[in-house]
Structure formats: C-alpha cells, structure tokens
Amino acid sequence: MLKLYGCKGCGSAVVEAMLRMAQVPYDYVEALQWQPAFKRIPELERLNPLGQVPVLVLDDGSVMTESSAILLWLAEKTPGLAPTDPATRAQFLRWMSFVPASVYSVFAFRDFPERWVEGEEAQKAFREKLTQRLRDMWTTMESQLHPAPYVLGSSMSVLDLYLAMVSRWSPGRQWILAHCPKLGAAVTLTEQHPVVARTWKENFGT
Ligand SMILES: N[C@@H](CCC(=O)N[C@@H](CS)C(=O)NCC(=O)O)C(=O)O
Incomplete structure (x- = not known):
C-alpha cells in the first residue's frame, strides 16, 4: 500500500485529493507539525533529507518526493485527469x-x-x-x-x-x-x- 507523509494544509493535500480521485488506497502519516513549534518526525528526514512533505513511499519501498512528479505519476494511472491532445x-x-x-x-x-x-x-x-x-x-x-x-x-x-x-x-x-x-x-x-x-x-x- 502507498504511504503518504504529509501535514494538514501542506502540499500533501493535493496528493491526497489525487489519490482519492484515482481511487488508490494509501496510508497517511502526519509528518510535520507547525504549531506550537515546528518539528518533523525522524522518519521524514530519513526518507527525505530536506525534511519536506509530501513524500510518497511506493509499494516497492522506493521514495517519491516533488508534488508535481507525484501528481503526474498518478495522472498516468487515472484516465481523464490530464489532457491528451x-x-x-x-x-x-x-x-x-x-x-x-x-x-x-x-x-x-x-x-x-x-x-x-x-x-x-x-x-x-x-x-x-x-x-x-x-x-x-x-x-x-x-x-x-x-x-x-x-x-x-x-x-x-x-x-x-x-x-x-x-x-x-x-x-x-x-x-x-x-x-x-x-x-x-x-x-x-x-x-x-x-x-x-x-x-x-x-x-x-x-
Ligand atoms: N519541491 C517540493 C516542495 C515541498 C515543500 O516545500 N513542502 C513544505 C510543506 S508544504 C515543507 O515540507 N516545508 C518544510 C521545510 O521546508 O522545512 C514539492 O513540490 O513537493
């Protein structure tokens, strides 16, 4: 199962919307906290040394960062959500x-x-x-x-x-x-x- 590391209101929001549109099941991990103080879970830094979300861990354990790449990758699997002409x-x-x-x-x-x-x-x-x-x-x-x-x-x-x-x-x-x-x-x-x-x-x- 795909695993999405995100935080509320962050760039992971659009990945969640896209996963739901594509009807792809996923687990979600809240990986960043902004308030009262900014902090990350240690696992996030291990997956992405920049410590940023979104991070998507694929079924084979490989890691995807970069919201646009993740969205384009999901769009390839979701007919109708990317123009073809x-x-x-x-x-x-x-x-x-x-x-x-x-x-x-x-x-x-x-x-x-x-x-x-x-x-x-x-x-x-x-x-x-x-x-x-x-x-x-x-x-x-x-x-x-x-x-x-x-x-x-x-x-x-x-x-x-x-x-x-x-x-x-x-x-x-x-x-x-x-x-x-x-x-x-x-x-x-x-x-x-x-x-x-x-x-x-x-x-x-x-
Ligand atoms: N290039 C990345 C940028 C990701 C990014 O800046 N994420 C923000 C949250 S919306 C973040 O994790 N900020 C924490 C930090 O930079 O330390 C992408 O497009 O996914």
Missing part, C-alpha cells in the same frame, strides 16, 4: 512545472525567513518581497491562462487541483478573487468537486 498537453506540462518551480518554491523562503535572513525587520521585509513575488506569479498566470471553465478547458485536470491548493496559500484567496478573477472562478469551481471539497475541509478547515 498535443496542444493542450504542452500547456499542461508548462503550468505543471510553473506551479512548483515558480510558486510553491517561494514558500521554502517565505515560510522560514529566519533560515535565510538575520534580524526581525529584515525578515519582515524579505517576507513582504516574497508575497509580492507570489502576487506577480498569480498575475502572470491570470494573463496567460483562459479558463473555460477549468484552467485548460472543459474538463478538470490535475492542474486544477494543484492551482486550487496553492490558491489557499499566500497571497490568499481574497486577493486572488479580487485580482485574478478568471483563475479565482476556476479554483472555486474545482473546489466544488466532492473529493476536493472533502480533502480541503480536512486540510484547510473549509
């Missing part, structure tokens, strides 16, 4: 790389400014710059994507799930709805899917 597939791969490389990666800095910058004031300023960077990423996606009604057309893909998850993080859903109305509508629609609604409720509370 060549033009849409090119855009699908483009944005399936943009989300982790340009959006998600910012959180490695924004979530832990003390790892990178000395002093409270400098950390605050650093965090604000990274929030602005996230706004720029969303504005870029809004200008390049034309949801109809899902991000890549009439059917929902794993890219919709991925965007719906990162839309729950900074700069925040209210900002996205106000400044990126097309993507705001697409992620709102995606969240109406019963699997997404259930998984988000468990992860984000709503």
Whole structure:
C-alpha cells in the first residue's frame, strides 16, 4: 500500500485529493507539525533529507518526493485527469512545472525567513518581497491562462487541483478573487468537486 507523509494544509493535500480521485488506497502519516513549534518526525528526514512533505513511499519501498512528479505519476494511472491532445498537453506540462518551480518554491523562503535572513525587520521585509513575488506569479498566470471553465478547458485536470491548493496559500484567496478573477472562478469551481471539497475541509478547515 502507498504511504503518504504529509501535514494538514501542506502540499500533501493535493496528493491526497489525487489519490482519492484515482481511487488508490494509501496510508497517511502526519509528518510535520507547525504549531506550537515546528518539528518533523525522524522518519521524514530519513526518507527525505530536506525534511519536506509530501513524500510518497511506493509499494516497492522506493521514495517519491516533488508534488508535481507525484501528481503526474498518478495522472498516468487515472484516465481523464490530464489532457491528451498535443496542444493542450504542452500547456499542461508548462503550468505543471510553473506551479512548483515558480510558486510553491517561494514558500521554502517565505515560510522560514529566519533560515535565510538575520534580524526581525529584515525578515519582515524579505517576507513582504516574497508575497509580492507570489502576487506577480498569480498575475502572470491570470494573463496567460483562459479558463473555460477549468484552467485548460472543459474538463478538470490535475492542474486544477494543484492551482486550487496553492490558491489557499499566500497571497490568499481574497486577493486572488479580487485580482485574478478568471483563475479565482476556476479554483472555486474545482473546489466544488466532492473529493476536493472533502480533502480541503480536512486540510484547510473549509
Ligand atoms: N519541491 C517540493 C516542495 C515541498 C515543500 O516545500 N513542502 C513544505 C510543506 S508544504 C515543507 O515540507 N516545508 C518544510 C521545510 O521546508 O522545512 C514539492 O513540490 O513537493
């Protein structure tokens, strides 16, 4: 059985949604704690020396990290959740790389400014710059994507799930709805899917 190491509200949320969509059974291990103090279970560091989630341990014991790779791997086994026509597939791969490389990666800095910058004031300023960077990423996606009604057309893909998850993080859903109305509508629609609604409720509370 697959084993997912995650934490509530983290990048593991989209992997859980995808596993459920694919009807793949899995065990879940809560591997990170953010409050009251940040800590990891030792097993997580053994599996992923960076100590990050999500980590998926496959049936043969091999380890997968990297949310986008895990999602693409699961999409290969789930008919209908990744576009197959060549033009849409090119855009699908483009944005399936943009989300982790340009959006998600910012959180490695924004979530832990003390790892990178000395002093409270400098950390605050650093965090604000990274929030602005996230706004720029969303504005870029809004200008390049034309949801109809899902991000890549009439059917929902794993890219919709991925965007719906990162839309729950900074700069925040209210900002996205106000400044990126097309993507705001697409992620709102995606969240109406019963699997997404259930998984988000468990992860984000709503
Ligand atoms: N490149 C990784 C990033 C994973 C990541 O940053 N995970 C966060 C939680 S959402 C984490 O584990 N942060 C803890 C840390 O970096 O120490 C992916 O796409 O899966």
